[in-house]
C-alpha cells in the first residue's frame with residue numbers, strides 16, 4: 001500500500017481526477033468490493049481498486065496506462081457495491097481525457113481504435129452505422145473476414161442488409177457541430 | 192397513451208427485431224409511440240469514455256428534441272441509451288455550470304422535465320401487469336425461460352432507479368404473465384462484455400460463456416433479453432463457447448417483446464423471430480407457439 005507523501009505532483013493529479021470525475025476518491029476505503037465484482041478485472045487488468053490506489057498515491061503514469069479504464073464497460077457493478085458510492089466509469093472518463101491531453105498513447109489500442117471509429121460515424125451521420133464501423137475495424141486490424149460466416153448467415157435471414165455498408169446516408173450537420181463545440185470547450189481548459 | 196420513442200442506432204441497424212416487436216407490442220397495448228424527430232446517437236460507451244461534455248451534450252440534444260414533442264414521457268428500449276438520457280437530465284439538474292456548458296454546446300435549452308423510461312420499466316410500472324395480462328391470447332405454456340437483464344437497465348441503481356440491481360424481478364413478472372415458465376438462476380444482471388464484442392472477443396466469450404453454460408445446465412429453452420448488446424453477444428458466441436467446452440450450444444436468445452408479441456397472438460415472422468443467429472423457431476414450433 002502506498003501513502004500520500006504530500007508532494008505537489010501527486011496532489012495535482014489526484015485533484016484533477018477528483019475535479020473532473022466528481023468522485024471523491026479520498027473516501028475510498030480500498031475494500032476491494034468493486035474489483036471483486038468487476039467483469040473485466042483479470043490477471044492482466046487490475047480492476048478499479050488498484051487503479052484508485054494508483055491515483056491516490058500520485059502514480060500518474062501507472063494510472064494513465066492502466067488498462068482498467070480502457071476495458072471498463074461502464075456496467076456500474078462497482079458503484080452498485082461501493083460503500084461510498086464511487087462511480088468508476090466517470091473516473092474512467094477523467095483518466096481518458098487526462099491521458100489524451102498528456103499525449104499518453106492508449107494502452108489498449110484495439111479498444112481505442114473501435115471507439116474512435118464509432119465516434120467518427122456519429123460525428124458525420126449523427127448515428128452510428130454499425131456495419132460500416134465493424135467493417136472498417138476489421139480492415140484496419142487486418143482481419144477483414146473476421147466473423148464473416150456469421151455475417152452471411154444473419155444477412156441471409158434478413159437481420160441486416162449488405163447495402164447498408166455501401167449506401168450513402170444523410171449527414172447530420174447539427175451533430176457535427178455539437179462535436180466541434182464540445183471539443184473546443186474541452187480543449188479550452190478545465191478549471 | 193402517447194409517448195415519445197427514442198429507438199437508438201442499433202434498433203435501426205442490427206437489432207431490427209427489437210424495434211419491430213416493440214412497435215407491435217405497443218400497438219397492441221394502445222400505446223402510440225411518437226419517434227423523436229431527427230434523434231441522434233447517444234454516443235454510447237465511446238463518448239462516455241472519451242469526452243464527458245460530448246457524451247452529456249449528445250443526450251441533452253436528444254432530450255431537447257424530445258421536449259419539443261410536448262409529451263411527458265420518453266421510452267428507450269436500449270438500456271444504454273436509457274441510462275445516458277437519464278444521467279444527462281440528472282447531472283444537468285444537479286450542476287448548473289455543466290448545464291450552461293451543455294446548452295452552449297447544443298445551442299438550445301433543456302428544461303429537464305421529461306420522465307425517462309426504459310422499455311421494461313415502462314411496461315411493468317406505467318402500463319401495468321393488469322393491462323398486459325388482459326392482452327394474452329396464446330400463453331407461452333411449457334416454455335422454460337431464463338430472464339437475463341444485463342447491467343445497464345438496473346445498474347448503478349442511483350442512476351437507473353429501477354428494480355433491484357442484484358436480483359431484479361420485473362422481466363420475470365412479465366414472462367410469467369405471458370404464461371412462460373421462468374427459471375431462477377444466478378446471473379440475472381451479470382455482464383455480457385457489452386461493447387468489447389469487437390475489440391476483445393475473448394473477454395466476451397469468457398463472460399457470455401458463464402451465462403450460456405448456466406442457462407443450458409438449467410434446461411432453458413431460451414434466454415430472454417432486454418438489450419441488443421446482450422442479444423448479440425449471447426447469440427453470436429455460442430460456437431466458440433462450445434469449442435472450449437467440447438459441446439454444442441444452441442440456445443435461442445430472444446427479446447422479451449418478441450415473446451410478448453407471440454403471446455398477444457402475433458405471427459413469429461412479424462416479430463423478427465426469424466432473424467436471429469441461433470434459430471428460436473424450432474423450439475417455439477415444438478411447443479406449438481409458432
Ligand code: SF4
Nearest residue numbers: 028029031032034082
Ligand atoms: S468498492 Fe468503493 S471504497 Fe471499496 S475499494 Fe472500490 S472504490 Fe474503494
Ligand code: SF4
Nearest residue numbers: 038072073075076078
Ligand atoms: S463500471 Fe467499469 S470498473 Fe466498474 S465494475 Fe463495471 S467494468 Fe469494472
